[in-house]
Amino acid sequence: MKIRQLFDYDTWTYTYLVWDEETKEAAVIDSVIEQVDRDMQHIEELGLKVKYLLETHIHADHITGAGPLRKRTGAEIVVHKNSGSACADVLAIEGDKFTLGNQEISVLHTPGHTNNDITYLIDGAAFTGDTLLVRDCGRTDFQLGSNEEMYNSLTEKLFKLPAETMVFPAHDYKGFTQSTIGEEQEYNVRAGSGKSFEDFSTIMDNLNLPNPKRLDISVPGNLKCGNISDDSAA
């Protein structure tokens, strides 16, 4: 599996192109609406046949490019069932599998940041969305987030993956681009090194973060798959 990481400077978002080298069947994970032309340029130059537009969750800090990319590639949009999305082609649940040529993508439900977070597992790599970030994790204080679910997703699901699993997050705010499960088991400052749920919860309850600037337009925009000029949700 080939992986190409892309960065949106305005929202600190990582988008990923993943593809099967032999067949060029591809997925785009967590696109950003302002970067659709850039992403399409790369898709065309690399000769990729985009089959899936995978969302790790309904984002609150940027609007997805999935809708516009679907129009341009014919690919299917995948979002977790809990999102209640009316525009996605596939409402995924834990254990669902998708194929890209000779490669398989598995869905792990890792809620906590929202109720609809998916980690996509592909060939030894975990695309962890806003659940597991490098040395960090997503906030839990809106969008049906939950300290209990986040702690469970981190310690009972993600930290149980093989230590060498590569971790590719949806954001980073310090300039880290990737990690491994082994590193996060040990060095994640919120839930690593066997930190208790009580300690984790105390950290999360005291973050005092402002709401994302784009919250009010991002969530409704993403529930329309980024088709923000359409009247319908389709």
Next chain:
Amino acid sequence: MKIRQLFDYDTWTYTYLVWDEETKEAAVIDSVIEQVDRDMQHIEELGLKVKYLLETHIHADHITGAGPLRKRTGAEIVVHKNSGSACADVLAIEGDKFTLGNQEISVLHTPGHTNNDITYLIDGAAFTGDTLLVRDCGRTDFQLGSNEEMYNSLTEKLFKLPAETMVFPAHDYKGFTQSTIGEEQEYNVRAGSGKSFEDFSTIMDNLNLPNPKRLDISVPGNLKCGNISDDSAA
């Protein structure tokens, strides 16, 4: 060889940690002085023994963290001989080789952005500094830059590497993180697809770029290896 890419948001600079997995011997390529603590945290958590601090050139847009990192790791600073650096431990020239455990780093002199650009070749990856950028190349209008040398470095040296060679640049301004030589041979907008020197030179002569904001402090700071509080160059 393991590679970890890091990003400095203020100067759009990519720093790289590269290491031999077995021995943990490591190099840091193009560090940024403001990120030394972050880089050291990662170095310590990953258990890396930093042997070399590799500079791709004397930067004009940020100050290197090499001096501070040398103090904290004991590693040797490597800069091209043409830089005239009085603080580096090694003044490298084309063909020089360095070892990290079982891995070898080779020096390719790829001038054009400056007169002292190095591309470091490591295990199928090219760290191309400001010479080859994704779909782009570094400017040639100061620091002894040269259209002739840049064109030669791109077309006669870098584009002659195996097509599958991974390209890791020192900067990107659109959110690209890497490329391959094959892609750049074909899609580099300045020198790809067999573009002539005349066409290349016309593009370069009409970029009309402002001087980097930090030019006046970066070049002298980097000629002191980032030891900006020292009186001496050492």
